[in-house]
Amino acid sequence: xxxxxxxxxxxxxxxxxxxxxxxxxxxxxxxxxxxxxxxxxxxxxxxxxxxxxxxxxxxxxxxxxxxxxxxxxxxxxxxxxxxxxxxxxxxxxxxxxxxxxxxxxxxxxxxxxxxxxxxxxxxxxxxxxxxxxxxxxxxxxxxxxxxxxxxxxxxxxxxxxxxxxxxxxxxxxxxxxxxxxxxxxxxxxxxxxxxxxxxxxxxxxxxxxxxxxxxxxxxxxxxxxxxxxx
Amino acid sequence: xxxxxxxxxxxxxxxxxxxxxxxxxxxxxxxxxxxxxxxxxxxxxxxxxxxxxxxxxxxxxxxxxxxxxxxxxxxxxxxxxxxxxxxxxxxxxxxxxxxxxxxxxxxxxxxxxxxxxxxxxxxxxxxxxxxxxxxxxxxxxxxxxxxxxxxxxxxxxxxxxxxxxxxxxxxxxxxxxxxxxxxxxxxxxxxxxxxxxxxxxxxxxxxxxxxxxxxxxxxxxxxxxxxxxxxxxxxxxxxxxxxxxxxxxxxxxxxxxxxxxxxxxxxxxxxxxxxxxxxxxxxxxxxxxxxxxxxxxxxxxxxxxxxxxxxxxxxxxxxxxxxxxxxxxxxxxxxxxxxxxxxxxxxxxxxxxxxxxxxxxxxxxxxxxxxxxxxxxxxxxxxxxxxxxxxxxxxxxxxxxxxxxxxxxxxxxxxxxxxxxxxxxxxxxxxxxxxxxxxxxxxxxxxxxxxxxxxxxxxxxxxxxxxxxxxxxxxxxxxxxxxxxxxxxxxxxxxxxxxxxxxxxxxxxxxxxxxxxxxxxxxxxxxxxxxxxxxxxxxxxxxx
Amino acid sequence: xxxxxxxxxxxxxxxxxxxxxxxxxxxxxxxxxxxxxxxxxxxxxxxxxxxxxxxxxxxxxxxxxxxxxxxxxxxxxxxxxxxxxxxxxxxxxxxxxxxxxxx
Numbered sequence: 001x002x003x004x005x006x007x008x009x010x011x012x013x014x015x016x017x018x019x020x021x022x023x024x025x026x027x028x029x030x031x032x033x034x035x036x037x038x039x040x041x042x043x044x045x046x047x048x049x050x051x052x053x054x055x056x057x058x059x060x061x062x063x064x065x066x067x068x069x070x071x072x073x074x075x076x077x078x079x080x081x082x083x084x085x086x087x088x089x090x091x092x093x094x095x096x097x098x099x100x101x102x103x104x105x106x107x108x109x110x111x112x113x114x115x116x117x118x119x120x121x122x123x124x125x126x127x128x129x130x131x132x133x134x135x136x137x138x139x140x141x142x143x144x145x146x147x148x149x150x151x152x153x154x155x156x157x158x159x160x161x162x163x164x165x166x167x168x169x170x171x172x173x174x175x176x177x178x179x180x181x182x183x184x185x186x187x188x189x190x191x192x193x194x195x196x197x198x199x200x201x202x203x204x205x206x207x208x209x210x211x212x213x214x215x216x217x218x219x220x221x222x223x224x225x226x227x228x229x230x
Numbered sequence: 231x232x233x234x235x236x237x238x239x240x241x242x243x244x245x246x247x248x249x250x251x252x253x254x255x256x257x258x259x260x261x262x263x264x265x266x267x268x269x270x271x272x273x274x275x276x277x278x279x280x281x282x283x284x285x286x287x288x289x290x291x292x293x294x295x296x297x298x299x300x301x302x303x304x305x306x307x308x309x310x311x312x313x314x315x316x317x318x319x320x321x322x323x324x325x326x327x328x329x330x331x332x333x334x335x336x337x338x339x340x341x342x343x344x345x346x347x348x349x350x351x352x353x354x355x356x357x358x359x360x361x362x363x364x365x366x367x368x369x370x371x372x373x374x375x376x377x378x379x380x381x382x383x384x385x386x387x388x389x390x391x392x393x394x395x396x397x398x399x400x401x402x403x404x405x406x407x408x409x410x411x412x413x414x415x416x417x418x419x420x421x422x423x424x425x426x427x428x429x430x431x432x433x434x435x436x437x438x439x440x441x442x443x444x445x446x447x448x449x450x451x452x453x454x455x456x457x458x459x460x461x462x463x464x465x466x467x468x469x470x471x472x473x474x475x476x477x478x479x480x481x482x483x484x485x486x487x488x489x490x491x492x493x494x495x496x497x498x499x500x501x502x503x504x505x506x507x508x509x510x511x512x513x514x515x516x517x518x519x520x521x522x523x524x525x526x527x528x529x530x531x532x533x534x535x536x537x538x539x540x541x542x543x544x545x546x547x548x549x550x551x552x553x554x555x556x557x558x559x560x561x562x563x564x565x566x567x568x569x570x571x572x573x574x575x576x577x578x579x580x581x582x583x584x585x586x587x588x589x590x591x592x593x594x595x596x597x598x599x600x601x602x603x604x605x606x607x608x609x610x611x612x613x614x615x616x617x618x619x620x621x622x623x624x625x626x627x628x629x630x631x632x633x634x635x636x637x638x639x640x641x642x643x644x645x646x647x648x649x650x651x652x653x654x655x656x657x658x659x660x661x662x663x664x665x666x667x668x669x670x671x672x673x674x675x676x677x678x679x680x681x682x683x684x685x686x687x688x689x690x691x692x693x694x695x696x697x698x699x700x701x702x703x704x705x706x707x708x709x710x711x712x713x714x715x716x717x718x719x720x721x722x723x724x725x726x727x728x729x730x731x732x733x734x735x736x737x738x739x740x741x742x743x744x745x746x747x748x749x750x751x752x753x754x755x756x757x758x759x760x761x762x763x764x765x766x767x768x769x770x771x772x773x774x
Numbered sequence: 775x776x777x778x779x780x781x782x783x784x785x786x787x788x789x790x791x792x793x794x795x796x797x798x799x800x801x802x803x804x805x806x807x808x809x810x811x812x813x814x815x816x817x818x819x820x821x822x823x824x825x826x827x828x829x830x831x832x833x834x835x836x837x838x839x840x841x842x843x844x845x846x847x848x849x850x851x852x853x854x855x856x857x858x859x860x861x862x863x864x865x866x867x868x869x870x871x872x873x874x875x876x877x
Contacts, residue, residue, distance in 0.1 A: 015338070016337065016338040016339035016340075016341075016343065016416075017416075018754075022415055022416070025415050025841075026341040026342075026411050026412075026414075026415045026416070028840075028844065029410070029411045029414055029415065029843060029844070029847070030341065030342060030407060030408075030411045032844055032847045032848070033407045033410055033411065033441055033847060034407060035851070036441055036442065036847055036848075036850065036851040037403055037407070037441055037442075037444070037445045038445070039851040039852070039854075039855055040441075040442055040443070040445040040446050040851070040854060040855065040858070041445035041446070041448060041449050042449070043445070043446065043449075043854075043855045043858050043859075044445075044446045044449035044450055044453070044479050044858075045449060045453075046855075046859070047475075047478075047479065047858055047859055047862055048453070048464065048475060048479075050859055050863065051472070051475060051862070051863070051866055052470075054866070054872075055866075055872075056470065069800065073796065073800055076796050077793065077796065080789065080792045080793065080796065081789070083789075083830060083834050084785055084786070084788075084789040084834075086834070087780070087785045087833075087834045088782060088785060091779065091780070091781075091782055091785070094779045095779070133460075133462050133463070134460035134461060134462060135460065135461040152463070152469055152470040153470055155462075155463060155469065155470065156463065156464075156469075156470050156471065159456070159462040159463065159464060163452075163453070163456065167449075167452075203834075203835070204835055207830050207831075207834045207835045208835075210830060210834075211827045211830055211831070214823050214826045214827050214830070215820075215823050215827070217799075217823075218799055218803065218819035218820070218822070218823055219819070219820075222799065222800065222803035222819055225800070225803040225804055226803060226804055226805055226806040226807070226808070226815060227806070414843065442850075442851075442854045446858065474865075475862075478862045478865065482858055482862075529854065529857055530857065530861065532861075533861070533865065536865075540869070541865045542864075542865050542866075542868040542869040542870075543868075544864075544868040545861075545864045545865035545868055548864065
């Protein structure tokens with residue numbers, strides 16, 4: 001749309017930008033640069049994982065088998081499905097379909113909550129089995145089938161599990177909050193085919209969180225899968 | 231410099247267009263946010279400086295007789311944390327960068343003004359945590375926070391300090407993010423990358439480092455906090471962890487961090503030298519790409535801080551070679567700046583004096599860095615005063631001098647007033663003399679074996695003389711820093727009013743009024759000339 | 775820059791591929807490949823994960839249709855992450871006794 005000076009300003013155009021294209025470009029690059037910082041943020045924990053896994057292969061495999069692959073796999077499916085619904089939400093915004101936009105944002109939110117619910121269940125189970133790696137909470141030998149020599153090594157795995165999935169879950173909670181905001185503004189008719197940048201940028205964030213999980217699942221859950229469950 | 235007669239009617243500019251604390255604390259104007267940062271950083275600087283003063287006081291005598299050893303540990307720790315995280319990292323980008331980058335590219339503001347304001351609030355929140363930790367009893371781990379001392383044995387406020395640094399880190403990330411997006415998307419018509427002032431290139435490179443490095447230290451502090459509270463065992467050998475892993479993660483950020491500190495200073499120096507010698511910077515593209523090279527290579531050398539840890543010798547050799555390579559782009563810049571001076575039409579106002587100071591002191595600091603990059607030599611010099619002198623030459627002799635030079639140079643634009651030139655020159659001289667008196671003896675002390683972070687040293691007369699010289703220098707340096715604070719404030723009321731382009735200099739920021747209107751330019755400029763095009767300026771001079 | 779609208783059909787195809795790859799990674803993990811070659815399980819798992827991530831990035835995140843700058847940003851992120859891992863591993867892997875009884 002032609003931007004004639006001071007007459008046809010889209011209500012969402014911020015005053016320091018010349019036109020909506022520039023605003024969208026800035027927003028998109030901004031979100032990608034932010035995701036870049038997230039890669040490095042998680043990166044520190046991935047580094048710790050790589051090093052400790054190489055040094056403690058046995059303990060890691062055994063500790064990994066205390067995680068339930070079915071729950072992890074289910075969560076993986078849920079999260080990838082939520083990425084689909086998020087992409088469909090963006091599509092709905094691009095084609096100006098408010099009802100579908102609201103529906104898909106809502107589905108994404110529900111799926112995200114399901115994921116978090118499963119994580120709560122998994123964490124609680126870890127606490128109950130004395131596998132939370134803090135002083136006073138951790139007792140590897142509580143389970144007679146656990147090889148006591150691997151207690152320290154398994155503990156390192158478990159703190160990585162909690163730190164990495166915990167950080168991931170925190171990002172999902174933020175993402176859920178973001179979805180609520182998007183739904184609110186979509187309901188208020190803020191978005192249109194000409195302007196739906198928040199939905200797109202929110203989608204980028206959500207997909208990134210999905211990608212982190214795509215790596216966490218095999219690294220944390222499938223590590224010792226070939227050894228068979230204990 | 232030229233002053234104008236007092237205007238008949240007050241003109242609306244970014245300083246007077248609105249009054250009241252709300253107009254400052256809720257501002258979205260990048261220029262006001264820069265002022266907010268300027269004030270906060272100055273306060274932090276004097277607090278950090280007070281800690282340094284206490285350290286130097288103790289070291290007047292060999293015996294540890296002024297402070298208890300534990301207290302002394304807290305003094306140098308808090309000096310380091312405040313100066314690194316609350317002063318040097320934000321200094322030039324958050325003040326001069328925030329103020330000038332939109333103007334230099336002909337834009338009305340940064341890409342994300344609200345994120346800019348948020349980054350200042352994050353800075354304040356981070357500073358609040360650090361100061362709380364200081365007031366509640368301090369923390370004594372050294373600014374490097376190495377475990378297992380920081381994770382297990384220290385019973386001081388490590389976590390509070392860590393939270394403060396964590397939050398301040400996000401302030402830094404957001405500033406970098408804003409700059410990258412702004413420089414990519416908001417340049418005025420005709421302003422191609424190779425027409426940008428080198429100040430902008432330097433900040434672009436700095437922003438890359440902020441974006442890629444800071445998140446790593448953030449997650450490291452998080453891990454350290456978990457270690458300290460839950461005794462998880464990440465860095466504890468007894469529980470299967472590795473303390474050297476902390477060092478790797480810490481220095482992956484903290485080495486590039488020193489480039490966050492020095493690159494903006496180099497950007498300032500490019501502007502000062504070009505504009506005060508009325509010459510285009512020699513080898514513009516080399517200087518521009520050297521900034522990027524420093525940013526990239528700066529990420530490959532962190533292991534030179536781990537030479538005396540249990541890092542493998544082979545890795546050490548690789549890091550050592552890379553540390554020599556990273557010096558090359560800095561050397562390129564120094565050669566180019568120096569060559570620019572040749573046959574330049576020089577003026578010796580205060581900013582130029584600071585630029586000269588930078589050139590000499592940065593070279594010394596850089597060369598002594600090469601001493602330390604040689605692994606065999608570093609074994610002997612690690613944790614001595616040689617290291618302390620080296621990094622102070624770069625950070626104080628380099629960055630801080632560039633910061634002061636830049637503040638003086640752009641003061642007419644920022645405040646609309648001229649600072650008193652005589653006092654400016656005196657302060658620059660005091661800073662230069664005071665600085666060298668403070669830190670040169672420390673090279674000698676370090677070479678002779680005086681360890682850092684000790685509140686006492688052997689009762690050797692030579693050592694004591696050098697320490698006394700150092701403390702005396704620090705006092706002179708302190709005076710040199712206080713004077714500008716006084717006369718800058720004085721000038722806001724009593725200084726001569728400044729023209730749009732008092733030097734005169736090149737750059738879009740000088741093409742608008744001093745102080746600028748809120749939207750920077752009445753009409754978006756269109757750029758048709760290369761950077762540092764002094765022929766055009768001569769025409770302006772001839773016409774006025 | 776004009777916006778490219780990715781069709782719903784492509785999204786469904788990508789989703790189906792991701793489901794297949796997820797099943798594949800679980801299936802592959804159930805085999806002990808480590809006695810063929812030590813790191814093989816890890817390599818297979820990571821390769822599949824990288825393929826999945828690539829599909830999400832290219833299609834769900836529209837990078838296939840995005841500007842060169844966006845693509846440079848992503849490559850830079852991956853590259854820097856690799857620097858972090860590779861250079862640190864260069865230390866650990868050249869220590870004596872690696873991978874041994876502790877770092």
